[in-house]
Amino acid sequence: LRVGWALRAYVLLVCCLSLFPIAVILLISFTGQRYTAFPPARYGLNWWQQALASSTYQTDFVYSCATATVAAVIVTAVSCLAAFSIVRHPANDTRALSAIAFIPLLIPQFVIGIALIDLLTTVQFPIAPAGVIIGGVLLGIPFATRLIMSNLTAVPRNLELASAGLGASRFYTWRRVLLPQLAPGLMAAFIFSFIVAFDELDVAIFLVVPNMTTLPVQIFQDVQESSSPLPVAGSALLLIVAVALVVVLDRVFGILKVLVPERR
Amino acid sequence: LAEVRRSDRFMRWALGAPLLLVYLAFLLVPILDLVATSLTPFRRSGSLTLENYRQFFEHTFYLRSLYNTMWIAAAVTLVAVLLAYPAAYYLASRARARRAVVMAIIAPVFTAGIIRIYGWTLIMMPTSGVIAHVPGLQDVQLLYTPYGVIIGLSALLLPVTTLPIYANLVALDPALLLAARGLGASRVRTVLTILIPLTRTGLFSSVALAFILASTNVGATVILGGQQLATVPNYLYEQYFTTFDRPLSSAMAIILVTVITIIGGLMVGLGRERPRRGAGTQVAETRSEPAA
Numbered sequence: 001l002r003v004g005w006a007l008r009a010y011v012l013l014v015c016c017l018s019l020f021p022i023a024v025i026l027l028i029s030f031t032g033q034r035y036t037a038f039p040p041a042r043y044g045l046n047w048w049q050q051a052l053a054s055s056t057y058q059t060d061f062v063y064s065c066a067t068a069t070v071a072a073v074i075v076t077a078v079s080c081l082a083a084f085s086i087v088r089h090p091a092n093d094t095r096a097l098s099a100i101a102f103i104p105l106l107i108p109q110f111v112i113g114i115a116l117i118d119l120l121t122t123v124q125f126p127i128a129p130a131g132v133i134i135g136g137v138l139l140g141i142p143f144a145t146r147l148i149m150s151n152l153t154a155v156p157r158n159l160e161l162a163s164a165g166l167g168a169s170r171f172y173t174w175r176r177v178l179l180p181q182l183a184p185g186l187m188a189a190f191i192f193s194f195i196v197a198f199d200e201l202d203v204a205i206f207l208v209v210p211n212m213t214t215l216p217v218q219i220f221q222d223v224q225e226s227s228s229p230l231p232v233a234g235s236a237l238l239l240i241v242a243v244a245l246v247v248v249l250d251r252v253f254g255i256l257k258v259l260v261p262e263r264r
Numbered sequence: 265l266a267e268v269r270r271s272d273r274f275m276r277w278a279l280g281a282p283l284l285l286v287y288l289a290f291l292l293v294p295i296l297d298l299v300a301t302s303l304t305p306f307r308r309s310g311s312l313t314l315e316n317y318r319q320f321f322e323h324t325f326y327l328r329s330l331y332n333t334m335w336i337a338a339a340v341t342l343v344a345v346l347l348a349y350p351a352a353y354y355l356a357s358r359a360r361a362r363r364a365v366v367m368a369i370i371a372p373v374f375t376a377g378i379i380r381i382y383g384w385t386l387i388m389m390p391t392s393g394v395i396a397h398v399p400g401l402q403d404v405q406l407l408y409t410p411y412g413v414i415i416g417l418s419a420l421l422l423p424v425t426t427l428p429i430y431a432n433l434v435a436l437d438p439a440l441l442l443a444a445r446g447l448g449a450s451r452v453r454t455v456l457t458i459l460i461p462l463t464r465t466g467l468f469s470s471v472a473l474a475f476i477l478a479s480t481n482v483g484a485t486v487i488l489g490g491q492q493l494a495t496v497p498n499y500l501y502e503q504y505f506t507t508f509d510r511p512l513s514s515a516m517a518i519i520l521v522t523v524i525t526i527i528g529g530l531m532v533g534l535g536r537e538r539p540r541r542g543a544g545t546q547v548a549e550t551r552s553e554p555a556a
Binding site (some may be wrong): 008017018022033038075082083108112114116134137141145200205220223231232238243249250256263 | 273275276277279280281283284286287290291293295298299301333341350351355357358362364365366368370371372374375376377378380381382383384385387389392394396397400416419422427430433434438441465476480481482483486487500501504513514517520524549
């Protein structure tokens with residue numbers, strides 16, 4: 001495809017627009033003032049220190065990590081089985097399964113949130129942490145299934161058949177032949193669903209309770225209540241976690257190549 | 265052989281079962297429960313009622329919030345697609361800065377939405393925001409207006425709007441565009457009659473996606489729109505946490521979902537490829553002739 005200078009300039013503008021809010025967050029997180037203002041009159045690290053030392057943010061961070069980890073484990077297990085069903089046992093009903101796997105992405109997130117509250121209230125089960133975990137599971141499965149499917153498709157069926165033909169049991173084949181080949185896909189699915197569950201806002205907004213709040217929801221609430229730079233520094237911290245995970249995902253598993261495959 | 269086939273069927277059901285169970289228990293059942301809640305009266309017991317739906321359609325401020333939600337989502341869709349299409353085209357080329365553009369436009373999808381929304385708040389803040397320092401924009405009020413929500417949401421949805429268009433563009437044969445230009449079509453005509461028709465599936469998926477996500481986003485609408493802006497997500501959030509009127513908010517949720525499902529379904533339906541003699545297919549046919 002041909003790219004002219006006008007398009008180049010326009011795309012540069014779009015890139016700037018996309019990075020603009022992130023850059024502003026980073027800049028203002030280094031303010032030395034007591035309220036958010038652009039440009040900061042003084043710079044300092046005190047809000048970073050405060051955010052790191054804030055017991056609320058620490059608790060929220062641990063809670064977010066814990067719920068996202070549990071969700072990611074469930075997502076990876078469920079998606080791995082579903083991907084096997086779809087890729088290794090192709091039939092009409094498994095094609096339907098791969099379509100069904102996408103359903104949570106078609107349902108607005110806040111609907112998932114309030115529907116889960118309804119369910120948990122009806123069955124009288126504590127809303128936290130179950131709600132946030134279930135929400136993370138629902139949002140993670142569509143992506144994870146797709147990631148593991150594309151990994152599994154790349155593993156030749158003959159390896160399994162050869163292993164079985166040489167007398168290996170099903171379990172041995174799975175453990176020594178399939179699992180090593182699938183490890184990248186499973187890891188990518190795990191990290192991706194962790195990120196989805198960790199970052200997720202619209203489901204969790206409805207499912208947090210006092211002392212059991214995810215970090216994004218805490219920042220959401222702080223933003224509405226004050227003009228202190230504390231939530232800015234909190235956002236900057238979240239940003240750094242996200243950048244670290246993306247770099248790992250991209251360097252090790254080439255996630256961006258999966259999302260945006262190059263022209264062949 | 266029948267034995268093998270039966271065990272194959274058992275395996276594929278056994279492997280798919282956990283996913284189906286999770287969706288059944290935590291998606292279908294809760295949503296049916298939500299529908300049930302929307303049919304119960306608020307703060308009193310009683311039989312099933314359509315009271316909550318009636319309340320929504322009787323009060324002009326609820327209808328107004330639905331109208332606002334729809335036009336804001338439509339504007340977001342337009343802006344997002346106008347930003348995403350050229351970006352997707354650039355990504356589908358072999359341009360040198362491709363990787364940097366992936367990092368700038370696609371990678372932010374991995375950062376929490378709240379960060380980017382909050383960033384826009386700091387940009388739009390009156391007197392202390394970024395735009396307050398831009399000559400000529402000092403007095404422009406964007407925060408707590410529909411326009412602020414439109415800007416913030418378009419930027420937020422940029423990655424997911426770009427990807428479906430990109431999937432189409434990357435599979436497109438660049439020779440088709442060259443052929444059109446070579447046969448004397450102007451640049452604009454090439455875009456309108458070749459490029460866009462050949463990527464309409466992706467384009468309409470992007471449009472449907474942007475519209476659905478924009479009309480149902482709570483976080484960005486609450487922060488950038490504030491309580492003054494009447495939209496369905498805003499009202500719903502408020503109802504849920506201040507008046508605790510769950511039956512009414514459930515009804516609002518179901519009305520909104522119904523409306524956007526119809527609109528989103530129309531979009532996807534319009535984008536589906538039909539075997540018809542359009543400009544794009546004609547070019548494809550003429551081109552394949554010499555080869556045959």
